[in-house]
Amino acid sequence: MSASIRVLSAFQRRALNEVLRVPGGAIPGVLAPAIFLIGLSGVFGAAGNLRGYEGDFTAYILPFGMLQGATFTGAATGVNLARDIEQGWFDRLLLAPQRRSLLLLGLVSSAALRATLPATFLLLVGLLLGVSWPGIEALVIAYVLIMGFAAVVACYASLVALRFRTQQAAPLMQIGGFIAILFTTAYAPLTLQSTWLADIARLNPVNKILEGVRQGFVPGTVTWGTTWQALVALAAMGLVLGGLAVRSMRRTGR
Amino acid sequence: MIRPVRALAGRALRNASRRPQFFVPMLVFPSLLLAANTGGFSRTTQLPGFPKVHGFLDYQLAAAITQSLLLGGVSVGIAVALEIESGFFDRLIASPIPRTSIVFGRLAATFCIALLQVAFFLALGLVFGAEVQGGVGGALLVLLVGAIAGTGFGGIGMSLALRARNASLVQGIFPFAFVILFLSSAFFPMDLLQAPADWVAAYNPLSYIAEGLRNPIIAPVDAGAVLDGLVAALGVTAAMTGLSVFFLRGRLREP
Numbered sequence: 001m002s003a004s005i006r007v008l009s010a011f012q013r014r015a016l017n018e019v020l021r022v023p024g025g026a027i028p029g030v031l032a033p034a035i036f037l038i039g040l041s042g043v044f045g046a047a048g049n050l051r052g053y054e055g056d057f058t059a060y061i062l063p064f065g066m067l068q069g070a071t072f073t074g075a076a077t078g079v080n081l082a083r084d085i086e087q088g089w090f091d092r093l094l095l096a097p098q099r100r101s102l103l104l105l106g107l108v109s110s111a112a113l114r115a116t117l118p119a120t121f122l123l124l125v126g127l128l129l130g131v132s133w134p135g136i137e138a139l140v141i142a143y144v145l146i147m148g149f150a151a152v153v154a155c156y157a158s159l160v161a162l163r164f165r166t167q168q169a170a171p172l173m174q175i176g177g178f179i180a181i182l183f184t185t186a187y188a189p190l191t192l193q194s195t196w197l198a199d200i201a202r203l204n205p206v207n208k209i210l211e212g213v214r215q216g217f218v219p220g221t222v223t224w225g226t227t228w229q230a231l232v233a234l235a236a237m238g239l240v241l242g243g244l245a246v247r248s249m250r251r252t253g254r
Numbered sequence: 255m256i257r258p259v260r261a262l263a264g265r266a267l268r269n270a271s272r273r274p275q276f277f278v279p280m281l282v283f284p285s286l287l288l289a290a291n292t293g294g295f296s297r298t299t300q301l302p303g304f305p306k307v308h309g310f311l312d313y314q315l316a317a318a319i320t321q322s323l324l325l326g327g328v329s330v331g332i333a334v335a336l337e338i339e340s341g342f343f344d345r346l347i348a349s350p351i352p353r354t355s356i357v358f359g360r361l362a363a364t365f366c367i368a369l370l371q372v373a374f375f376l377a378l379g380l381v382f383g384a385e386v387q388g389g390v391g392g393a394l395l396v397l398l399v400g401a402i403a404g405t406g407f408g409g410i411g412m413s414l415a416l417r418a419r420n421a422s423l424v425q426g427i428f429p430f431a432f433v434i435l436f437l438s439s440a441f442f443p444m445d446l447l448q449a450p451a452d453w454v455a456a457y458n459p460l461s462y463i464a465e466g467l468r469n470p471i472i473a474p475v476d477a478g479a480v481l482d483g484l485v486a487a488l489g490v491t492a493a494m495t496g497l498s499v500f501f502l503r504g505r506l507r508e509p
Contacts, residue, residue, distance in 0.1 A: 027426070028426060032432070035430075035432050035433050035436070036432065038436070039432060039433065039435075039436025039437070039451075040436070041448070042436060042437075042447065042448045042450075042451035043436055043441045043442045043447060043448075043451060044295060044298070044441070044442060045447075045448040046298070046301055046442070046446040046447075046448065047295055047297075047298045047301070049301065050297055050298065050300070050301070052297075171278045171279055171282075172278075175278070175282060175283075175286075178283070178286065179286060182286055182287070182289075182290040183289075183290065183293075186290065186294065187290065187291070187294030187295060188294040188295060188297070192294075192297045193293055193294055193296070194292065194293040194294075194296045196293060197289075197290070197293025197294060198293075
């Protein structure tokens with residue numbers, strides 16, 4: 001057990017070192033969602049005048065930006081894994097006397113940790129733009145969901161990295177999460193969306209996660225009903241994608 | 255001059271066609287955003303001050319085209335930076351061709367790719383129910399303005415690559431392409447933008463390019479809007495081609 005914890009903490013330290021020693025690599029993942037947030041609220045802010053938004057437009061799209069940051073972080077984990085595969089470092093990692101599922105857990109847990117960076121930056125930008133403080137309870141739930149979602153995206157990105165074994169597959173890693181968060185109530189509530197988008201959003205489990213992150217900002221009240229649905233959606237996605245990633249990891253090199 | 259330009263343009267086009275992943279960021283990302291924006295913001299056409307349009311998809315097509323062309327510019331920059339990193343650029347410089355043909359060859363290929371990008375989004379719009387109010391002539395004007403603007407954005411990517419000589423650094427400008435785009439009237443009418451985006455958008459050449467692309471799609475052709483778009487696109491292209499040649503000469507002067 002203690003050996004497993006040491007492996008996990010080594011992965012966490014490596015992820016943290018990457019942020020501290022190569023800050024240029026982390027900047028796009030932090031900056032891009034912030035640019036989207038400021039840009040979208042500046043461009044589409046007038047949409048908030050439509051009946052259906054239960055509050056300020058910036059507050060409405062801030063949770064989307066936070067999940068977008070988690071998506072970028074998760075995808076970056078896959079890109080880093082592909083880089084490690086290309087450079088041969090991953091082969092040496094596979095020789096380590098550890099379970100492969102633990103290696104994967106190390107990767108995705110480091111993604112979860114790194115996702116707090118863009119989320120916190122986005123939260124600060126949002127507060128500066130006038131978004132109301134959502135409260136500690138709402139923030140704890142939001143951070144749990146954001147970190148969990150980053151881990152889920154990291155599972156998907158690792159799956160792609162293990163399949164294609166090249167950094168050139170990066171667009172494929174990014175696009176999966178991007179589609180998942182875009183076809184939700186990201187920009188507008190279901191009542192204001194086109195029918196086709198509303199239908200997809202209702203079926204999309206990521207929408208439940210987004211609603212869970214958003215509840216503290218808009219409408220501003222945290223409910224158990226919204227929270228458990230988000231947690232169940234996250235757990236289901238984690239089980240499916242995590243299971244597939246573990247299977248792919250076990251098959252690697254055999 | 256013409257033969258090396260043609261040969262280098264042909265090479266760039268062949269390279270692009272052999273790497274389908276090259277087109278993914280340019281076509282898929284803007285298509286996804288187009289779908290999400292259209293589905294999410296379709297009711298905004300009811301806002302006071304929004305121009306009369308057949309549908310929000312028609313209005314957003316110009317934004318998707320502009321976004322795709324900007325991403326094309328980033329791709330040009332990455333391609334040139336990779337050639338510098340791999341040493342191929344040095345071999346090109348050593349070859350017996352006018353050196354400016356290296357810039358013009360790449361930009362000629364960018365013009366052709368930009369034409370394909372614009373045609374793709376027009377076709378996509380038509381498939382999903384958009385209408386080009388300006389008719390066939392209007393569609394041709396959209397192709398013209400788009401191809402020239404795409405060449406100009408390619409010039410931005412190329413000058414950055416010649417200056418930075420590093421593909422990662424050029425890739426790092428990707429988010430800034432969105433900053434420039436958001437600070438324009440590409441996505442939403444100028445009158446409905448929030449401060450300070452509305453103020454910046456009024457001076458952003460991208461606003462004029464986007465309006466020049468949009469006008470023939472959402473209304474019968476207005477010569478003023480299209481001409482403004484054409485002049486802005488030509489201005490960006492001339493300025494960025496000049497800057498690329500300037501940076502190329504600067505690079506040649508270095509030991």
